[in-house]
Amino acid sequence: MTASDQDPVLATVAGSSAALQALLQARQTVLPRRLAAPGPDAQQLRAIVAAAAAAPDHGRLLPWFFVLVPAGARDALGRAFAQALRERDPEASPEQLAQAHEKALRAPTLLVAVLDAGCGGAPDIDAFERAVSAGCAIDNLLLMATALGFGSALTSGKALQSRPLRDLLGLAPGQRALCCISLGTVAARKPPRQRPQVHDFLRVLVSGQGAQAVSIHSTENPL
Numbered sequence: 001m002t003a004s005d006q007d008p009v010l011a012t013v014a015g016s017s018a019a020l021q022a023l024l025q026a027r028q029t030v031l032p033r034r035l036a037a038p039g040p041d042a043q044q045l046r047a048i049v050a051a052a053a054a055a056p057d058h059g060r061l062l063p064w065f066f067v068l069v070p071a072g073a074r075d076a077l078g079r080a081f082a083q084a085l086r087e088r089d090p091e092a093s094p095e096q097l098a099q100a101h102e103k104a105l106r107a108p109t110l111l112v113a114v115l116d117a118g119c120g121g122a123p124d125i126d127a128f129e130r131a132v133s134a135g136c137a138i139d140n141l142l143l144m145a146t147a148l149g150f151g152s153a154l155t156s157g158k159a160l161q162s163r164p165l166r167d168l169l170g171l172a173p174g175q176r177a178l179c180c181i182s183l184g185t186v187a188a189r190k191p192p193r194q195r196p197q198v199h200d201f202l203r204v205l206v207s208g209q210g211a212q213a214v215s216i217h218s219t220e221n222p223l
């Protein structure tokens with residue numbers, strides 16, 4: 001008898017941990033300039049975005065949403081990026097402005113993830129908690145894109161908090177663009193990065209001593 005035998009929902013995914021592990025390892029950043037057409041079709045994109053709905057969401061506030069930037073709106077996004085750079089740096093060269101504009105054109109599919117820090121009232125569920133939910137939603141989306149065979153990247157930058165970008169997206173006070181999400185066919189990828197090891201990020205609470213690092217040499221079960 002395993003733990004999942006007891007529960008009908010978990011029984012449906014029993015034995016899938018190796019597949020999940022492979023999926024988690026397969027997701028890596030493939031920067032927009034290495035993403036080629038085609039991006040996901042409408043049905044695939046719907047499945048990718050729908051994956052976000054499985055994210056934990058304290059108070060069911062839905063404190064995030066995604067803005068799809070279709071081909072017809074890429075130029076407007078590029079102009080907002082360029083204008084943001086111009087406002088930040090009035091000395092920016094035409095080449096730098098063109099480069100800022102071009103960032104909006106690179107990936108076949110582009111979404112902007114937005115955090116809604118104020119929706120639904122609930123001041124006890126603060127922006128940090130809401131951002132955790134947004135991060136989970138974004139990762140679900142990246143993993144579904146990976147499962148469907150697409151490369152993906154998150155990109156950020158000062159332009160995301162700029163007035164031109166906020167105006168273009170029509171963001172209300174309390175809403176904040178978190179990152180761009182690029183999707184497409186992998187044209188080239190870097191070797192996978194070295195991932196941190198469990199001892200790099202797991203600590204164990206020891207009564208009276210606070211959270212202590214787990215020894216990499218320890219063979220003891222910290223539980």
Ligand SMILES: Cc1cc2nc3c(=O)[nH]c(=O)nc-3n(C[C@H](O)[C@H](O)[C@H](O)COP(=O)(O)O)c2cc1C
Pocket residue numbers: 027028029030031154155156157178179193
């Ligand atoms: C919110 C967020 C914003 C990011 N913005 C950028 C970015 O602007 N440029 C970039 O090269 N990578 C960006 N990244 C991707 C990280 O650099 C990348 O995830 C990290 O190097 C780990 O690599 P991996 O995704 O391949 O595991 C961002 C990641 C997150 C979570």
